[in-house]
Amino acid sequence: MSRSDVYLLIVGMAAVTYIPRALPAFFTDRLKVGGRLEKFLSLLPYAAMSALIFPGVFSVDAEHPLFGIAGALAASLLALKRCPLIVCVLAVVAANYALYVLI
């Protein structure tokens, strides 16, 4: 991605994130966000994470598909044990690196 593309991206992200945050400031009476809509908005992050992980995780490395799956399984185990994010990431990267070096 070119430099200018990245800056465009950042500005775009900032705008689409700040506008929803700022809009209610103009309406101090509660914006009528109904029950279903509110639930939809709170579910979006989970759906987003899921879409980002599957099926992408199975094709992380075309040559060694198992590495991706093994890494994901390891990350899942650590995540379920409530390891902090950075521990999950570093552990999996280290394991993956070891695999590349050994195999």
Add this chain to the structure above:
Amino acid sequence: MSRANKCAVGKSAFAEGFASALPVCLGLIPIGISYGLLAMQAGLGRLETVLMSALVMAGSSQLMVVGMVGKAAVFTMVTAVFFVNLRHLVMSSAVMSRMEPTPLGKRLLCAFALCDESFALFSMSGSSSADKLLGANTALYGTWVAASVIGVAIGQFLPEALAKSFGVAFYAAFLSLLLPNVRRSRSTVALVLLTAVLNTGLQLVIPASWAVILSMVLGAAIGTFFAEDSKNEQK
């Protein structure tokens, strides 16, 4: 109240808000460092990485974009960020309706760094003070940007061979954000599976990055019909 007194009260509310956020800030540090590291690996420049944190202040969407960079058009990524961060509209509207009468400028400032964490703090404390919210926001914002900088700094020194292994790092990061929340309820598991299936199917017919957005929106929409009511969940 005299003007001087009002200022004094304002300052201490700010400090109170700031202090109340500190424990949560600790939890943000690893995520911020990870973001900085992963962004560097994805090819973003140092300034760009930190700038994103400084202007967007929304961890999960930043991590998401870092995973999509190079594989999706700018417009696609911005659209995805829009949807993922749309919940801020709801949080902000709840905050603004409970807030004491405050000048518009200050309300807009409060809105800037409003995030899951400060929203939760504000709601749980039963407060209505704008200064307190500003204090919390400032603590969280400062921590987030600083952690991103640290991540960038560490990223500089990673040996190149290690960079290849980072392919799986994005997935590790997303998994670690998603799974602890999935434990809580069966309906979240169902939501995750549904979205995964939708995404896989859609990718057969449309470009991958649009499939992500569509499956995310559809998955969440269908999820409203079976999801249990959950309390505010922290990332």
